[in-house]
Structure formats: structure tokens, C-alpha cells
Amino acid sequence: MFYPQFNQEFRQMLATMEDKKVVVLGHLRPDGDCVGSQIAFCRCLLAMEIEAVCINPDPIPRILRSFLGGTPFYLPHEFSGEGFSAANMDCADKTRIGQGLQARYPEILANIDHHISNPAYGRYNFIDAGSSATAEILAGLFLDCGLPIDEIAAQALYVGIVTDTGQFRFPSTTRQVFEICRLLIERGADPAAAAMELYERESLSKLRLLERFLASLQLVCGGRACIGVIKNGVYQETGADKEDSEGLVDYARSIDGVEIAVLLEERDGAIKGSFRSKDPVHRVDQLARNFNGGGHACAAGFNCRGHLEEFYSNLVEVLQEHFRQAQTSPII
Amino acid sequence: MFYPQFNQEFRQMLATMEDKKVVVLGHLRPDGDCVGSQIAFCRCLLAMEIEAVCINPDPIPRILRSFLGGTPFYLPHEFSGEGFSAANMDCADKTRIGQGLQARYPEILANIDHHISNPAYGRYNFIDAGSSATAEILAGLFLDCGLPIDEIAAQALYVGIVTDTGQFRFPSTTRQVFEICRLLIERGADPAAAAMELYERESLSKLRLLERFLASLQLVCGGRACIGVIKNGVYQETGADKEDSEGLVDYARSIDGVEIAVLLEERDGAIKGSFRSKDPVHRVDQLARNFNGGGHACAAGFNCRGHLEEFYSNLVEVLQEHFRQAQTSPII
Structure with missing residues (x-):
């Protein structure tokens, strides 16, 4: 049993869904864990002959599209079905399903997530901050309950785990993660094929964006923090998309001695920021709160006005x- | 059982070693799989009260040193013990243990490797080209035979696997890989700590070198190949070391549509080149032969004079x- 604490309630929730239609919702700027979990949950419902579709407030990023495998995904304006119950995947905060969808689905039946800040806003909540990914929780529950996981769902769950663990690099990478991945491979997940789609289909524009980001890196606080910026106009100059900034901040974090990394994107009078830390002691979610943001202890973000x-x-x-107050000593 | 075909012979070999002293050898320019396997095998012998030391022809790279955990490692000139039997780890070709060591240890008692080209030059040979890493074979055999794996050995074996699978990205990443990693975690391997040492101790200089390499990238052959260069002086300008060019060529390979990537380093009238391909059909070892080089089907290199x-x-x-002759169609 991977999630004995959730098992019974998960079955109960599925029983509730049997006479319902379900929209499987993600979050703004969907990532691999969000989309992977949506794919797998939707396919599980469909296999149980429950009517289900996925809706996202933003388009699915290019590199994730090949994993959809025909699972029904819509943008809000493309879908107008009525009488659907909502299941949220990987969505720490109800507002992150997007304004329009929030108005359409004010009540959330299922809330499956691994963000510590999730306030359990659903009727049924399956929140485990100790899990590496929402996909890990879903995979564990499917396996515990003997629910259907087809090849496409297995690969989607694997994608959720591999992306949200940073390719098995983050501290959330437990032995359970490896056990679940093994079982997903038995059900058809293909690590090399996933990696090819996720990491070997970059655009030259994205690499040009990386080049510009690297050129901007500055060490501050005696080398304990590193800040990189993307100024107005850089997207246009490099031909990169907004979604290509995903992962850039990890380069700043990868520097020896750096404990906190920041990516700042200038967007017409607004600033989008991403924090990453090597150690949860830094609670970058709290740092992000200074700028009306939030997230995890090691990964957080914000959006604010400013120059x-x-x-x-x-x-x-x-x-x-922060470094003064924390009185933490540098990681050696 | 992970390696039923090797089990009995492996026990036999260890029995032979019980009244011997053993040098555990690696290969030129040792990598994570080489060093990880040496650490684990040496510690296993020591735990069995067999006298054992590791010797490498080249120094252990900076990022691998923290994994040694006090295991005895020497350069050839630092060790002059006599009457030792040799065990080679991850060494496809007897000559790759280095000239001096080859003269000193002409006979190899144990040959443990996953390279398809290994001609089984040892008295005991444990060669499985289907395994992702020599460390996978060793870990599997230790587990099969109930041999000692302490925390340091578990972490070293994990490092061998994570580096030789390209962080679980290469086609050799099977479900057995995940099962073995899970068992190594149970014995003390720590994926996040390994990743921290391997991937989060970069220098800003290395990132500046990457920046310059990215700026140089050019698509050729209609986007089927990508070439990046590091010109004379760039190492000095960025403060990067020669070993910091490791991995740069993978950025060129990661571009969608690119089938062959090349890194060219200008070194005072000479050129050092690295080829990578996504598909073994391109046989970049044969391409490298045009310039007096060689290697594997997907990874090869050369050194030549020229401007x-x-x-x-x-x-x-x-x-x-090459693309004309190969008449291969682009990978879609």
C-alpha cells in the first residue's frame, strides 16, 4: 500500500463519480505533473465508463502534447458541457484553475495535490506534501486500488514524476518514487521515449534564451544567491516563447555555493519571479510572499507590478x- | 535474481580472491560509473577482509571526490604494493587501464563491464551489454549474492547508474534499473544528495562557457546537424577549465530535428572534436574516423591539426x- 490513509476515501469518491460527468482541471501554465495527472485521472474515469474531459486555462506546452494520446483536452472556450463536477489536479490554490473556470466550477469535488500550501478546498481531498508529484499520489492510489492504468496513463504519470522531481534530483525522490516508476514501466511507461520528448526537442530559440539568461547571472549576498533576468524584448529578439523560461532558474541554482536562485522576467511594467533553493530551510515560499507569491519551500514564484x-x-x-535573519550557515 | 547467469561464477571468483590481495582498476579519464563501481567493489572486498585498493591512471574528477568516503584510491605512482591480482571495472578494452598499469598487471582476474565491445579479456568475465552501467551489474550481483553494501557503496553504485543512464534518460533505463535504485536507497543511497554533488556544484565560469558555446551554435544540413565551437581564448575569458566542456555538445544534440551534434574546440592550431547522435544509425564513430578519431555509434571524438x-x-x-549517402530520412 502506497497511500493507506487515502485508500478508502478515494474509492468512495470514485463511487460518487459513477453517476456524474467530470471535468478534470489543471492549473495556469500547466506543467508535466499537472498535465500528466490530468491525462491519467481522465483516462481512469473513462475506463470506468464515467464521462470525463480535461480543461486547462492555458494551452498545453508544446513538449507535453505528444503525451496526450487522444485524451480529451479543451481550453475553456472550447467546452460548454453542463452539469459536470470538477476534479482538480496539482492545483494548490483554487484560483489557479483560472478565473473563468473558477466561476464555472465554484465547487470542487476532488482535490488531488502535493503542495504543502493546499488548504483542502475540495469535498474530497488527497493532499500529501511528502510526495514528489501529484502523479506519484495518483499512481500510488491507482495501484493500491487496482484501478486501470493504460500505457498512455502510465507514461503520463511517469512524465509527472520525472518533471516534478527534476529528473530524480529533488529531495522528494524517495524509494517509493523508484518503486512506483518501476511499476509504471511494467504498465508501459518508457523512460527513454519520455526523455526524448521532454529534453531532446528543444528549439534553437530556447537555447538562445538560455544564452541571454546565463549572460545576466549575477552572484549576490556573497555568492549565496544568484539572480538572472530576462528583460523586455528578449523573447522577441531570441524568438523564444514565454514557456521557454521553464527551467532557466535551475541553472542559477546549480552554481556551487548558491543556496537561493532567482529568475526575474520583465513583462511590460510587471515582474514575474521564480525562486529556487537547494535546502527547504530557506522557505522560498515565504520569501515569495513578500511579493504576493507563494509555492513550495524549495520552489516558489510571484507576479507583481514594478520596474x-x-x-x-x-x-x-x-x-x-533573509540570510541575516535565518542565521543559517552556508552549505559547504 | 537480477543476474542468474553470473551468480555462481561471481561467488567462485570471490572465493578465489579470499587468499589474495586485489587492485581494483578503472579506466583513463574515469567517470561516475567507473569510480562508483570501483568504490563499491573495493568496499565489498574490504568488508570480506580481503586486502584491496583502487588505482586509476588519471585523477578522480572534482565532482566525484565526495563519494569516495575514505575508500583507498591511488594514482599509479602512489602505490607500489606487490603480489596483487587485478579486477577491472567498466573497462571495455584492456589498454584503457593505462599503459603503466597494463604493464604492471598484464593478467586480469576479474573483468566487470557493460560495454558491448569488451572482448572478455579477464579470467572471470561479467559482461552484460544490456545493463545500463557496470554499477548496475555489480549492484545486482551484490544483491543476488547477499554481499555487503554499506551506505557509501550504495551511494557510489547509485552514482554509477545515474551518470551512465544520463539521469535515467537513455534507452538502457529499464525497470530493473529502478528496482535496483530502490534497493540501493534502502541501503543508504540518497538521490538528492548525489544530484547535489553531481549537478549542483557548477562554477559560474562553466555557465559562462556554456553561454559562449550556445552563442556559437549553428544549424547546418537543413537543421539535421548542429555545430558549436569554443575558440582559442574562450577558456581564459570565461575562467573555465578544459573539463568544463564536458556535456556542452548535448545542448546541440537536444535541438528538435537535430540528428548529429558537433562540438569543436580550437586549441592552438589543433582541433578537438566531439560528435553526438540521437540515433545509432548515424555511426558517428565512423564520421570521427575521417579525422583520425573513433568511439561509439552515438558518441565519438577526435583530435587533429588544423585551423x-x-x-x-x-x-x-x-x-x-554523410546525409546524402546515408539516405536516411529525418527523424520526425
Whole structure:
């Protein structure tokens, strides 16, 4: 049993769904774990002959599209079915399903997530912050309950786990993660094929964006933090998409001695920020709250108004204050 | 049983070693699988009260040193013990243990490897080309035979697997790989700690080198090949080391549509080149032979005299000719 604490309630919830139609919702700017979990949950419902579709407020990123395998995915304006119950995947905060969808589905029947900040806003909640990915929870529950996992669902769940563990690099990568991956491979997941789609279909534009981001890297706070920026116009100059900034901040974090990394994107008078830390002691979710953001202890983000130069020096002060208050010693 | 075909012979070999002293050898320019396997095998022998040391022809790379955990490692000139039997790890070709060591240990008692080209030059040979890493074979045999795997050995074996599978990306990443990793975690391997050492101790100089490499990328042959260069002076300008070019060529390979990637390093009138392909059909070892090089079907290299501009156009012609002759259709 991977999730004995959830088992019975999960079965109960599925029983409730048997006479319903279900929309499987993701979150804004869907990532591999969100889309992977949607695919798998939707296919499980369909296999149980429950009417189900996936809806996302934003389009599925290019590199994830090959994993859909015909699973019904819609943008909000493309789907107008009525009388559907909502199941949220990987969505820490009800508002992250997007404004329009939130108005359409004010009540959430199922809330499956691994974000510590999730306030359990669903009727049924399956939240485990100790899990590496929502896909890990779903896979574990499917396996525990003997529910259908076809090849496409197995690969989608694997994609959720591999992306949300940073390719098995984050501290959430437990032996259970490896056990579940093994069982997903037995059900048709293909690690090399997943990696080819996820990591070997980059665009030259994305690499040009990476080049510009690397050129902007600056160490601050005596090398304990590293900030990189993408200024207005860089997307246009490189031909990269907004979604190509995914993963850039990890380069800043990868530097020896750096404990907190920040990516700042200038977007017409607004700033989008991403925090990453090597150690949860830094609680970057709390740092992000300074700028009306949030997230995990090691990965958080924010959006705020402001101009880059001003914001940058403000941020450096916040980081300095953080290291002073935390009185943590540098990781050696 | 992970390796039923080897089990009995492996026990036999260990029995032979009980009244011997053993040097555990690696290969030139040792990598994670080589060093990880050496650590684990040496510790297993030591735990069995067999005198054992590791010797390498080249120094252990910086990022691998933290995994040694006090296991005795020497360079050839640092160790002069006599009467030792030799056990080779991850060494496809007897000559790759280094000239001096080959003269010192002409007979190899144990030959443990996963390279298809290994001609079984040892008295006991445990060669399985279907395994992702020599460390996978060793871990499987230790587990099969109930041999000691302490925390340091477990982590070392995990490092061998994670590096030789390209972080679980290569086609050799089977369900057995995940099962063995799970069992290694049970014995003390720590994926996040390994990843921290392997991938989160980059230097800013290395990232500056990457920036310069990315800036140089050019698609040729209608986007089927990508060439990046590091010109004379770039190491000095970025402060990067020669070993920091490791992995750069993978960025060129990662581009969608690119089938063959090339890194060219200009080194004072000479050129060092690396080829990578996504598909073994391209036999980049044969391409490298045009320039007195060689290697594997998907990864090869060469060193030759020449000037970059001239060489570059020559290379483009060779690639064009290759795609023409191969008459392979682009990977879609």
C-alpha cells in the first residue's frame, strides 16, 4: 500500500463519480505533473465508463502534447458541457484553475495535490506534501486500488514524476518514487521515449534564451544567491516563447555555493519571479510572499507590478535580510 | 535474481580472491560509473577482509571526490604494493587501464563491464551489454549474492547508474534499473544528495562557457546537424577549465530535428572534436574516423591539426555527404 490513509476515501469518491460527468482541471501554465495527472485521472474515469474531459486555462506546452494520446483536452472556450463536477489536479490554490473556470466550477469535488500550501478546498481531498508529484499520489492510489492504468496513463504519470522531481534530483525522490516508476514501466511507461520528448526537442530559440539568461547571472549576498533576468524584448529578439523560461532558474541554482536562485522576467511594467533553493530551510515560499507569491519551500514564484531596476535592488535587500535573519550557515 | 547467469561464477571468483590481495582498476579519464563501481567493489572486498585498493591512471574528477568516503584510491605512482591480482571495472578494452598499469598487471582476474565491445579479456568475465552501467551489474550481483553494501557503496553504485543512464534518460533505463535504485536507497543511497554533488556544484565560469558555446551554435544540413565551437581564448575569458566542456555538445544534440551534434574546440592550431547522435544509425564513430578519431555509434571524438575556419567548412561537407549517402530520412 502506497497511500493507506487515502485508500478508502478515494474509492468512495470514485463511487460518487459513477453517476456524474467530470471535468478534470489543471492549473495556469500547466506543467508535466499537472498535465500528466490530468491525462491519467481522465483516462481512469473513462475506463470506468464515467464521462470525463480535461480543461486547462492555458494551452498545453508544446513538449507535453505528444503525451496526450487522444485524451480529451479543451481550453475553456472550447467546452460548454453542463452539469459536470470538477476534479482538480496539482492545483494548490483554487484560483489557479483560472478565473473563468473558477466561476464555472465554484465547487470542487476532488482535490488531488502535493503542495504543502493546499488548504483542502475540495469535498474530497488527497493532499500529501511528502510526495514528489501529484502523479506519484495518483499512481500510488491507482495501484493500491487496482484501478486501470493504460500505457498512455502510465507514461503520463511517469512524465509527472520525472518533471516534478527534476529528473530524480529533488529531495522528494524517495524509494517509493523508484518503486512506483518501476511499476509504471511494467504498465508501459518508457523512460527513454519520455526523455526524448521532454529534453531532446528543444528549439534553437530556447537555447538562445538560455544564452541571454546565463549572460545576466549575477552572484549576490556573497555568492549565496544568484539572480538572472530576462528583460523586455528578449523573447522577441531570441524568438523564444514565454514557456521557454521553464527551467532557466535551475541553472542559477546549480552554481556551487548558491543556496537561493532567482529568475526575474520583465513583462511590460510587471515582474514575474521564480525562486529556487537547494535546502527547504530557506522557505522560498515565504520569501515569495513578500511579493504576493507563494509555492513550495524549495520552489516558489510571484507576479507583481514594478520596474526591474528598482525591484532588483529591493530583492537583493530582501535576500540579505533573509540570510541575516535565518542565521543559517552556508552549505559547504 | 537480477543476474542468474553470473551468480555462481561471481561467488567462485570471490572465493578465489579470499587468499589474495586485489587492485581494483578503472579506466583513463574515469567517470561516475567507473569510480562508483570501483568504490563499491573495493568496499565489498574490504568488508570480506580481503586486502584491496583502487588505482586509476588519471585523477578522480572534482565532482566525484565526495563519494569516495575514505575508500583507498591511488594514482599509479602512489602505490607500489606487490603480489596483487587485478579486477577491472567498466573497462571495455584492456589498454584503457593505462599503459603503466597494463604493464604492471598484464593478467586480469576479474573483468566487470557493460560495454558491448569488451572482448572478455579477464579470467572471470561479467559482461552484460544490456545493463545500463557496470554499477548496475555489480549492484545486482551484490544483491543476488547477499554481499555487503554499506551506505557509501550504495551511494557510489547509485552514482554509477545515474551518470551512465544520463539521469535515467537513455534507452538502457529499464525497470530493473529502478528496482535496483530502490534497493540501493534502502541501503543508504540518497538521490538528492548525489544530484547535489553531481549537478549542483557548477562554477559560474562553466555557465559562462556554456553561454559562449550556445552563442556559437549553428544549424547546418537543413537543421539535421548542429555545430558549436569554443575558440582559442574562450577558456581564459570565461575562467573555465578544459573539463568544463564536458556535456556542452548535448545542448546541440537536444535541438528538435537535430540528428548529429558537433562540438569543436580550437586549441592552438589543433582541433578537438566531439560528435553526438540521437540515433545509432548515424555511426558517428565512423564520421570521427575521417579525422583520425573513433568511439561509439552515438558518441565519438577526435583530435587533429588544423585551423577552425577551414576545418569547419570541411566538416560541413563531410556531414552533407554523410546525409546524402546515408539516405536516411529525418527523424520526425
